[in-house]
Amino acid sequence: MxxxxxxxxxxxxxxxxxxxxxxxxxxxxxxxxxxxxxxxxxxxxxxxxxxxxxxxxxxxxxxxxxxxxxxxxxxxxxxxxxxxxxxxxxxxxxxxxxxxxxxxxLADGEAVEPVLDVDTALSPELARERTTRAARVLGALHAVPRDRLADGLRAAGGVVPDPAGPRDELLRWEQTMQAVPTELVPGAAELLEALHAEVPEPVASVLVHGDFRLGNLLCSGTRPTALVDWEIWGIGDPRIDLGWFGVFTDGSLFPGVGRVVPGLPTEDELGELYREAGGVHPTTAWFRALARMKMAAIMGHNLRRHREGRHHDPVQEQLPPTISALISSAHALLRGGTP
Known part of the structure; x- marks a missing residue:
């Protein structure tokens, strides 16, 4: 894209x-x-x-x-x-x-999601380098001092939002998931119960983008030029951004709609790159599972809208295997197994 x-x-x-x-x-x-x-x-x-x-x-x-x-x-x-x-x-x-x-x-460059933009030509080598650099961008973003950020927001005419912790993020996307018919998201109720049972303690909050991934980072060659789409930014747990970014490095989570891109950094590698650039806290299985639940909820919601005739998009009919894969992977993570 x-x-x-x-x-x-x-x-x-x-x-x-x-x-x-x-x-x-x-x-x-x-x-x-x-x-x-x-x-x-x-x-x-x-x-x-x-x-x-x-x-x-x-x-x-x-x-x-x-x-x-x-x-x-x-x-x-x-x-x-x-x-x-x-x-x-x-x-x-x-x-x-x-x-x-x-x-x-208007920044130069293109925003391509290697795993999901299957019709866009992007070499595995270029995809890996962009992903690597994006992880460093995220680390630097989370390292922005809160006091300087607050001063900048006020100077621009904005306000500093209240911090949101892991439980707040879970409740937010639980609402989306619960609006989806259960038959479209098999296993979701049990997943939500498991997530609620193990909510981590919050860490020091940072500026979170809310939808950090390569699809929202324009790049010119290997150079990041503009992080865009700031609709849901907030002050929150840095592991939320990192967990979400990791979902988009695993093509096996998107059967039928995505592709496996060889050589992309693993979620553990992303964490190391992120910390090298100033990020502090590694992601955990819980945040990785939360991100998969969030993606399944969004896809389930889109599929529901299509089937109800609110937004005709036959491509949505390809989503059920991916929704199942995301929920199954989240369950496996919380059980301590392989996602």
């Missing part, structure tokens, strides 16, 4: 927003505001001005600025991370007048 492909347009996809953005960026001669393919939160556009490019995220007109549509919250954390040596796009302008929006630099 690439975040660089844009539709070919000669007029603004949203003329009112286009005018606001050009005025704020002092770019009256910039090209049309066009939809950015691959954007998932709110409305995502691109605007080009000569050799420069801008990504614009906006709240859909008439929609509340909540959840994934709260684009200004995303802009606040990006601004707070400026100057920390991390590959995050620079925020160049924002407006809170409805509908709110912000603009950031």
């Amino acid at each position: 690439t975040h660089q492909a844009v539709s070919v347009e000669t007029t603004d996809a949203d003329p009112v927003l286009g005018a606001r953005v050009r005025a704020a960026l002092a770019a009256p001669d910039a090209g049309p505001l066009t939809v950015l393919e691959g954007g998932r939160s709110g409305l995502t556009y691109v605007l080009r001005d000569g050799g420069s490019g801008f990504v614009v995220k906006a709240v859909p007109p008439g929609r509340p600025a909540r959840g994934r549509h709260d684009v200004l919250r995303q802009s606040h954390v990006l601004s707070a991370l400026a100057g920390h040596g991390l590959p995050v796009p620079a925020v160049l302008a924002r407006e809170d007048d409805e509908p709110a929006w912000f603009a950031m630099e």
Whole structure:
């Protein structure tokens, strides 16, 4: 998947927003505001001005600025991370007048998930190097001092959220899992019970991305250029990000929809790379199992929406084997066996 492909347009996809953005960026001669393919939160556009490019995220007109549509919250954390040596796009302008929006630099590169983007050509060697570098990015992200992060958030107009621990994360995704019919997620009830029985003690909280993986990290060759999609960032347990990242290195968890990529770092290797870059706490079997439950819950929810006709997508019918594999692997981890 690439975040660089844009539709070919000669007029603004949203003329009112286009005018606001050009005025704020002092770019009256910039090209049309066009939809950015691959954007998932709110409305995502691109605007080009000569050799420069801008990504614009906006709240859909008439929609509340909540959840994934709260684009200004995303802009606040990006601004707070400026100057920390991390590959995050620079925020160049924002407006809170409805509908709110912000603009950031358009980074070079592509975001490819080696295990899941099966139609994208990516050599195993390149996939391994990108995964290795991503683990180091995550370690550096979690090493950002909390006090400096808080100062940056406030300076950008944002707020510091309350920390969330392992139990909070479990309860959050348990709600998603429990909204899925039981026949779509066999073994999920027992898995949730097992997770609740062994919730680890929290450790010092850090900034967590919430969806850290290669699919959300643009790379130019082997070089990470921009960590994107900050919809669910928060302050929480660092092992949540690390456990989630690890799921996407094991193609055997995605039968029928993914592929095994030889040479990708194992979850243990990811942990070592992560700690070398400033990460402190290794992931554990519980967090790896939690991440698999989360992925199964998301896939089960998507399959339910398809079967109920709320979002027609026949590809979702390929998910049941993967959902079963994720839940079975989580059970095995909690029993101390091979995932």
